[in-house]
Amino acid sequence: MSDTRSRLRSWWQQLAAIMIKEAKQVIRDPSSWIIAVVLPLTFLFLFGYGISLDTTVVKVAIVSEDGGRDGRDFAAALSSSRWFLVVPAVDRLAGERLLQDQAVKAVVIIPAQFSRLLDAQDTTAQVQVLVDGAEPNTANYVHGYVSAIWSAFLAARGRQQGAAPPTPVNIEARYWYNANAISRWFLIPGSMTVIMTLLGTLLTSLVIAREYERGTLEALYATPLTRGQILIGKTLPYFLLAMISMAVCVATALLLFQLPLRGSLLTLGLVSAVFLVPALGQGLLISVTMKSQMAAAQLGLMTGYLPAMMLSGFLFDIHSMPGWLRAITLVVPARYMNVSLQTVFLAGDVWSVLLPNMLFMLMVGALFFGLTWRRLHKRLD
Amino acid sequence: MLQRLLAIIRKELITMLRDPRARLSLVIPPIIQLFIFSSAATMEVKNIALGVVDLDRGPYAADVEQRLNGSPSFTQLPRYASLAAARGALEREDVIGILVLPSGFSADLTARRQASAQLLLDGRRSNAAQITAQYVSAIVQTEGGDLTGAPASTPRPAAAAAMPNADVVIDNWFNPNLDYKWFMLPNLVGTLSLGVALMITALSVARERELGTFDQTLVSPATPLEIALGKLLPPLLVAVVQATLYLLIVTLLYGVPFRGNLLVFYAAVLSFAAACAGVGLFISSLVHTQQQAFLGAFAVLLPFALLSGFATPVENMPWWLQMVTAINPLAHMLRLMQGLFLKGASLAALAHDLVKLMEIAACTLGASVLLFYRKAG
Numbered sequence: 001m002s003d004t005r006s007r008l009r010s011w012w013q014q015l016a017a018i019m020i021k022e023a024k025q026v027i028r029d030p031s032s033w034i035i036a037v038v039l040p041l042t043f044l045f046l047f048g049y050g051i052s053l054d055t056t057v058v059k060v061a062i063v064s065e066d067g068g069r070d071g072r073d074f075a076a077a078l079s080s081s082r083w084f085l086v087v088p089a090v091d092r093l094a095g096e097r098l099l100q101d102q103a104v105k106a107v108v109i110i111p112a113q114f115s116r117l118l119d120a121q122d123t124t125a126q127v128q129v130l131v132d133g134a135e136p137n138t139a140n141y142v143h144g145y146v147s148a149i150w151s152a153f154l155a156a157r158g159r160q161q162g163a164a165p166p167t168p169v170n171i172e173a174r175y176w177y178n179a180n181a182i183s184r185w186f187l188i189p190g191s192m193t194v195i196m197t198l199l200g201t202l203l204t205s206l207v208i209a210r211e212y213e214r215g216t217l218e219a220l221y222a223t224p225l226t227r228g229q230i231l232i233g234k235t236l237p238y239f240l241l242a243m244i245s246m247a248v249c250v251a252t253a254l255l256l257f258q259l260p261l262r263g264s265l266l267t268l269g270l271v272s273a274v275f276l277v278p279a280l281g282q283g284l285l286i287s288v289t290m291k292s293q294m295a296a297a298q299l300g301l302m303t304g305y306l307p308a309m310m311l312s313g314f315l316f317d318i319h320s321m322p323g324w325l326r327a328i329t330l331v332v333p334a335r336y337m338n339v340s341l342q343t344v345f346l347a348g349d350v351w352s353v354l355l356p357n358m359l360f361m362l363m364v365g366a367l368f369f370g371l372t373w374r375r376l377h378k379r380l381d
Numbered sequence: 382m383l384q385r386l387l388a389i390i391r392k393e394l395i396t397m398l399r400d401p402r403a404r405l406s407l408v409i410p411p412i413i414q415l416f417i418f419s420s421a422a423t424m425e426v427k428n429i430a431l432g433v434v435d436l437d438r439g440p441y442a443a444d445v446e447q448r449l450n451g452s453p454s455f456t457q458l459p460r461y462a463s464l465a466a467a468r469g470a471l472e473r474e475d476v477i478g479i480l481v482l483p484s485g486f487s488a489d490l491t492a493r494r495q496a497s498a499q500l501l502l503d504g505r506r507s508n509a510a511q512i513t514a515q516y517v518s519a520i521v522q523t524e525g526g527d528l529t530g531a532p533a534s535t536p537r538p539a540a541a542a543a544m545p546n547a548d549v550v551i552d553n554w555f556n557p558n559l560d561y562k563w564f565m566l567p568n569l570v571g572t573l574s575l576g577v578a579l580m581i582t583a584l585s586v587a588r589e590r591e592l593g594t595f596d597q598t599l600v601s602p603a604t605p606l607e608i609a610l611g612k613l614l615p616p617l618l619v620a621v622v623q624a625t626l627y628l629l630i631v632t633l634l635y636g637v638p639f640r641g642n643l644l645v646f647y648a649a650v651l652s653f654a655a656a657c658a659g660v661g662l663f664i665s666s667l668v669h670t671q672q673q674a675f676l677g678a679f680a681v682l683l684p685f686a687l688l689s690g691f692a693t694p695v696e697n698m699p700w701w702l703q704m705v706t707a708i709n710p711l712a713h714m715l716r717l718m719q720g721l722f723l724k725g726a727s728l729a730a731l732a733h734d735l736v737k738l739m740e741i742a743a744c745t746l747g748a749s750v751l752l753f754y755r756k757a758g
Binding site: 029034035039042043046047049050051052053054056057058059099100101102105124125126127128129130131132133134135136137138139140143144146147150169170171172173174175176177178179181182183185186198202203206210213214293294295297298301302306310311313315316317319320321322325328339342343346347350352353 | 402406410414417418420421422423424425426427428429430469471472473474477490495496497498499500501502503504505506507508509510511512514515517518521522548549550551552553554555556557559560561563564576580584588591592670671672673675676679680683684687688692693694696697698699702716719720723724726727730
C-alpha cells in the first residue's frame with residue numbers, strides 16, 4: 001500500500017520536474033511572451049479590420065447616353081445609393097477602360113432612347129450593366145444592389161402612374177443571432193480558432209523535433225521519465241500559453257470589436273480547453289514524425305494552419321464544398337471549434353450544438369495522442 | 382567572386398535538395414494545396430438546407446415549395462409544423478434558414494393583394510445566409526405570376542401585367558460564369574510561392590546558427606555579401622520552377638485563361654520571390670533559433686496574406702489598412718496575377734504593380750543584406 005503511494009508520489013514528482021523544465025524553457029524565451037500576448041493581439045486586430053465580406057462601397061461608372069427624364073432619374077437613384085460611389089464616364093469606351101484598369105467594379109450603361117422606350121408599350125428598355133466578375137462575391141453583391149435599385153426605381157415610377165405594386169410577394173428577411181448580418185461577427189470567432197491553432201499546433205510541432213535535432217532527446221530518454229510523463233510535461237506549458245492568449249483574444253473581441261458574448265465565460269473556457277486537446281495532439285504527432293524542425297514547421301503549416309484557414313468554415317462555408325472535401329474536414333479540429341465559438345458568442349450555451357462538437361474534438365485529439373504515443377519509442381535508432 | 386558565389390549556391394542547393402523527402406516536399410505539397418484549396422475556397426452557396434414552415438397550405442405555398450425543390454441550389458427542404466419546431470433545427474445548424482409562409486398567403490395572391498413571407502436566417506453564417514436570401518427572394522418574388530400546375534382559370538395577378546417592359550442586362554466580364562475557381566487559382570499561384578520563398582530563407586540561416594555551421598561559413602574565403610546572395614538565389618530558383626508548374630496546372634487542367642504576357646509573368650514571379658526572400662533573410666538575421674525564425678516568418682506571412690485581397694477584397698477594408706496594402710508585395714502580386722490570367726490587362730496597366738513590386742524587392746533585399754553584413758562582419 002505504502003509502496004504504491006510512494007510510487008505514485010515519485011510519478012508526480014517526475015512529472016512536475018519535466019513540466020518545470022519545459023515551463024522554464026518557455027518562460028525564459030522572450031519570444032514566448034510575444035507569442036502569447038503580442039501575436040494574438042496583432043492577428044486579431046488584423047483579422048478584425050482586414051477581413052470583411054461586407055461590401056461597403058463599390059466604385060461604379062455610369063455612362064448615360066439618354067437625356068430623358070427616366071434616364072436621369074435612374075442615374076440619380078444610383079448616385080444617391082449608399083452602396084455606390086459613382087465615377088463619371090463620358091462614353092462606353094471610357095467606361096470599359098475604367099473597368100479593365102481595375103478602377104471601377106461595374107459600368108452601368110443607360111442607352112440612348114431609354115426614357116422613350118420605357119414609355120412605349122411594345123418595346124423593351126434595357127439597362128446594361130458590365131460587372132467585373134473576377135471576384136465573384138463582390139460581383140454578386142453588385143448584382144444584388146443594382147437589382148434592388150432597379151426595382152425601387154420601377155416601383156417609384158409605377159406609383160407615380162398609379163399602378164399596382166410590382167412585386168406581388170414581399171419577403172421580410174431577418175437574421176437571428178446577428179441582426180445586421182455583420183460578417184465580422186462570424187469572422188472573429190473564426191480568427192480565434194486560427195490563432196489557437198497557430199499556438200497549439202505550430203509551436204508544439206517544433207517541440208520534440210528540436211530535441212531530435214539537438215540530440216537532447218537521447219538525454220531525455222535516459223531519464224526515468226515514462227512516455228506519458230514526457231507527453232504531458234511537453235504539452236502542459238503550451239496549453240497554459242494558449243489559454244492565456246485565448247483570454248487576450250476574448251477581451252479584445254468584447255472590448256474593441258464589440259462582439260456580444262451570449263453564452264457564459266465558463267463555457268467559452270471549456271470549449272477552448274477541449275479544442276486544445278486535438279490541436280496540441282496534432283502538433284506533437286507532427287513533432288515525433290518529422291525529425292527536423294524545418295520539415296515539422298512545413299507540415300504544421302500545411303496540416304494545421306492552412307486547413308484552419310480554408311477548411312474550417314472560417315471564411316468558406318463547409319456546406320458548399322464538394323463531398324470529398326467535406327469528408328476531409330471531419331478530421332480538422334478547427335471545424336468543430338469554429339461552430340462552437342460562433343455559437344457561444346452569438347447564440348448562447350446551446351448544449352445540443354456544443355456537446356457533439358466537443359465530443360468530436362476529443363475523439364480527434366485521442367486519435368492524435370494515441371498515434372504520438374505509439375511513435376514515441378523510448379529507444380535510439 | 383563569381384566562382385565563390387556559385388560554390389555557395391551549389392552548397393545551398395545541395396542542402397535543400399539532398400534529402401529525397403525534402404525534394405518532394407518542395408513539389409508535392411504545393412500541388413495538393415492547389416487542388417484542395419481551389420475546391421474549398423468558394424463563396425458560392427450550394428447544397429442549401431432550408432426549413433419550410435407552411436402555415437398557409439394553399440396552392441401558392443405549395444408552388445413556392447415546388448419551385449425551391451426545382452432549384453439546384455437547394456438540396457434539402459425539411460418541413461416543420463411550426464416555427465417553434467424549426468427553431469431548434471436552425472439553432473443546431475441543420476438548416477441555414479427558415480421560410481415561413483403565413484396563413485393567408487395564397488388568399489392574398491389570389492385576391493391580387495401583396496402577400497408577405499418571412500425568412501429567418503442564421504446570422505452565425507451571415508455571408509452564406511445573405512446569398513441564400515438572394516436566392517430565395519429571386520425564386521419567391523416571381524410567385525403570383527404563373528402558378529405551375531394551377532387550374533387554367535386562375536386569374537393572373539394584375540401587378541405583372543402593369544409592369545413596363547424593361548429589364549437590366551448584366552454582363553460579367555473576365556469571368557462570365559462567376560466561377561470562384563477562376564478567381565482563386567491565380568491568387569493561389571501568388572500566395573503559395575510567397576510561403577515557400579519566405580520560409581526557406583527565414584529558416585536557412587537560423588538552422589546554421591543552431592547547428593553551429595554558420596561560423597564555419599563565415600571563416601571561409603566567401604564574403605558576407607556572397608553568403609547572403611547564396612542564401613537568396615536558391616529560393617528564387619524554386620519559386621520559378623513552382624510557378625511554371627502552377628501555370629501549367631491552372632491553365633491546362635482547370636482551363637483558366639491566361640491572357641497576359643509570359644515575360645511579365647516571370648518578371649512578376651522573380652521580383653515577388655526576391656521581395657519575399659529579402660524579408661526572409663531579414664528575419665533570419667534577427668533570430669537565434671529556428672522556432673523563432675518560423676514565428677517571425679509567420680508573423681509576416683499572415684498579415685501579408687490577410688491584407689492582400691486573397692480572401693476578401695481590399696476595398697472592404699478601412700482606408701488606413703488600404704494604405705498599408707501599398708507596401709504589401711502580395712497585394713501587388715495578386716493584382717498582377719488577376720490582370721495576367723483573367724483580365725488580359727495591358728502592359729501599361731500592369732507596369733504600375735510590377736514597378737512597385739521591384740521597388741519593394743530592392744528595399745527588402747538591400748535592408749536584409751545590410752543587416753546580414755553587420756551581423757556577420
